Amino acid sequence: MSYPDTQRLLASGQGVRRTAIFGLNDAISPVRADMAPLLVNGGATTSDFFAMFEVPFRYGNPWHADDDARKADVIVLSRATSEKLFGDVNPVGRELKLGDASYRVVGVFGDWKPLPRYYRIINGNGGAFAGSDEFFIPFSTAVRHEKRNSGNNNCNGDGPQPGYAGWIASDCTWIQFWFEGANAADQATIKAWLDDYASEQRRLGWFKRPVNTRLRNTMQWLEHLEVVGRDSRIQVWLAFGFLLVCLVNTVGLLLAKFSARAGEIGVRRALGATRREIFQQYLIEASVVGLVGAVLGLALSFAGLWLIGKQSGAMAAVAKMDWSMLLATLLLSLLASLIAGFLPTWRACQVRPALQLKSQ
Template identity: 55%
Template sequence: MWLYYFQLGLRSLRRNPALTALMVLTLAVGVAASVATLTVLHVMGGDPMPHKSARLFVPLLDNGPLQGYTPGGDPRQRDRQLSYRDASNLLRGGQGERRTAIIGVAAAVAPARPDLAPFAAYGVAPTSDFFAMFEAPFRHGQGWSPADDAAGADVVVLSAALAEKLYGTANPVGQRLSIMGFAYQVSGVLAPWQVVPRFHRIVGGRGAFGEEEDFFIPFASMVRHQSEHYGSTNCNGPPTPGYQGLLDSECTWIQFWFESAPGGRAALQAYLDNYADEQRRLGRLPRHAPNRLYNVMEWLEFLKVVGNDNRLSAWLAFGFLLLCLVNAIGLLLAKFSVRAAEVGIRRALGASRREIFRQFLVETGVVGLAGGALGLLLAFGALALIARQSKELTVVAHMDWAMLAATFALAVAAAVLAGLLPTWRACQVTPALQLKSQ
């Protein structure tokens, strides 16, 4: 019977193609606007590592002075990075399954090829745990070892794009490359690695939706060479001059991540609190502010990666969809009202109100499917226009299978919702009155 109603719906839509096209277009425009906006919001606010994001934590310690401090203030006003002293101590503490400090690096790369001039590249200096912690995919070779961390070895992992630029399709593992004027040996090459958002390097990096890093060198190697870092630095006062002065200061300029065992958050929090108490006995951390741990999703919320403006845009898009639904309701009322005679005859021949209701509801569902198909095409077009605005928007303006299914579900649900009132009105037709008028 449902198939029969579906066939009736198709025939009905062909009777008045202009009105049908107007209904489908109205629904498609509303669906496309809401789905395109929702897709961008879905990608921006998605969990980049759903299987382990609850076990990755950013620790924050407030090492600022008492002057100007208001207890219980907004935690977002606090520093979002650690000092070198705290980062080094947490690395040596050995807590969690893995741990890494991360510093941004802007460096001059001097290729061995005579046809390539030196150029600037941007990377990070983490520890060896970084690659396993964030599951970076390797195309060639591997990362460096903890022994390389301890020695501050001059080894480097290249991104796929930089390796292709320097060596083409050849495997460059074992080659030497001049970075910042020092000879680094290539230990590995990553496969293309697009994490959305790039949660591990938002503060001081290329942003949550920026391009991937060009290269990775050991944290200790960068410090050993006293290389200038790339990123934000927050100091409560001028540090002692020189690189060692920066290392000894309370300036915050290093990102830090822990990976805990399942259920290990409480142990990490206890360790962080004990560490802060120990540092206070040494005369540091005078504010006695709460020590905080943020997992991946909490960190994205803390940094407001998806801002209120993005959420407002989504609500406005759904408001536009509601306006389109109101228009669709009016068109369906007009369409069904001219079929009162048909409904009266069917009722006189024995069709129940329930059967009439099913028939017209299936017909609105057919409109929804057509509107979903057209809305999907319009949504792809809207996302393509969004992606052309900037490289960052290119990362978020793409539709996955979940949003693809949601497009059709939203279109059919919207059409059925719009058809409830017109369908109910059609079911109220009195057969006797319609037969007398014929």
């Protein structure tokens, strides 16, 4: 959205919290004689941002709302950026030069890299799955220093008047805005306020088009931007289809295997083995087959993920196996083998000892 709209929404009092953010690219001057200028990507936002998105802090804290109001020269660094500049120490209170201005470090956030980077998908360096923000400064401070956004800048008509003041006074859109609501009722209240605001601005001539406000929650926003593309959904369905084909083939192979051992089953039944014991034995055999398949499948999965990760940085960020996925893979394999082995095992238990012994 535009800067004038952003200012009005920040002052609206709607929601539990609200924040605006736009991207920045800049250089941090060397803080030691042995280092070169450090090119960094970050954002200009408000103090509410850190609480809204639950940013964990390693050192210090976010700046306060008072810092937003007085346009203070303060900065929050990422852990990696802090260690590049100052080493593995607490840098809170230190000074650094970003661009042409000096900033005081008030905090260092920890290992925080949500995937996808839903809070700044548009204009975020690296897109939804790659890249990260290395610093944050107050939104008002960035405007005071006439910082330009690092991303899209969409303008209508003849565009803005010359200069930075003309740009921020125009209807050019370059800022992302978030509201935080406590419940669904808050979302409805915010939506009604936005409708009223848009109607008023249209009457005043600021908005030229009919009112068409949209207020999406996080999941709706991700779906709207198609962060998970249709190809990925098709691949998931193909994977389940392949699993179904494998189950059918496993059932057929186990039926053939257990049918070939009908004579053995007949002898064991004649010697006193119960159907329950036969059922348990063959179901365990099916489980072992599933476990071996799971191990081989995991090996192939790790190899496939490694190859996918080599394609791009964005793919490498998501092509990883976590513990929950690893456990789910093992459990799914065992469950599938038990399901596939149930029918062959039940058929094996129906063998009549007398007929088998007589046939032999």
